[in-house]
Amino acid sequence: MDDKTAEFSTPFERLQAWLAEAEQTEPNDPTAVALATCTLGGFPSLRMVLMKGCDESGIVFYTNLESRKGRELAENPNAAMLFHWKSLRRQVRIEGAVEPVSSQEADNYFASRPRSSRIGAWASKQSREMAGRFEFEAAIAQYTAKFGVGDVPRPDCWSGFRLKPAYFEFWRDRKFRLHERVTFARQQQGKLWTVSELYP
Template structure:
């Protein structure tokens, strides 16, 4: 397959364009999961790495998405770059990243974000904002002058795509849709009707 027909080469080019043109968060992606009964849920997460191995993000394992991925390790994502009139969609199995990868990314986050990861029981009911702020302040004191380690319940996931679609807006809704489907030997490329 020619380099121009590799979906991750194309993604890298589109992502570079998005970083140059999107005003806010070109790495923001909608990420969908489903529970064991197939009931879907979707939320925005930040894409933190992308390459032939897949699309990665990090989160609290006890969050709703973490729980759903434990029950049903499949996902779908969409990145929409309005300024470019483009979107990328992908779907496939999802796996947790190695602890070393989670540790490395956690250390790259701001100190405040690392403490926030300890303070938040993500997706759980919260009686008041003040409760969370008190918990955060208490953890700031606890970690004063120390490195903030990665909480055991915090890690990353990698969506390993079986399909990747590149959508380009065209006049009169005559959009262009390129679909890459993973095969044993690499990727097959085709088109979809708009």
């Protein structure tokens, strides 16, 4: 229990420390995180996204709001995330409800993306069926021509969410599968966390 409470007073500090280590050791995408959403009818779905912000206010990712995940989060904001860093033999589970980021925050992040990615956000009807790759390439050509050398604004259907964690579990590999599991459960929407350990 070396870093259960003494070294990290909040789960965010611990997550940031583990992320910093993963940045040194992972071959690519240390911020890649699996995101689980769920329909109101109880059918879950799962995919990877890139985490673009992590502090006490929550964990931010960006996507197309009309995608499957976007539609599921619109009907049910409860979500779960899972980081797994093979190089560190660690995982972090996070659960909570999402909130949309502000338009200003989404604009700022969108503006930081490469121009081709911004055009791609206009051309991709994410998660909807396309007749073929040619249809997508035609849309990319159309938006490339439309925006010319001018600014590429953020499409209304492209924005971000902030997952507000209510629960974290930090899992760390130990010899003979005697792993370490430390959980942080938020106390009634407050800033205090109940720290526990689980059997592996």
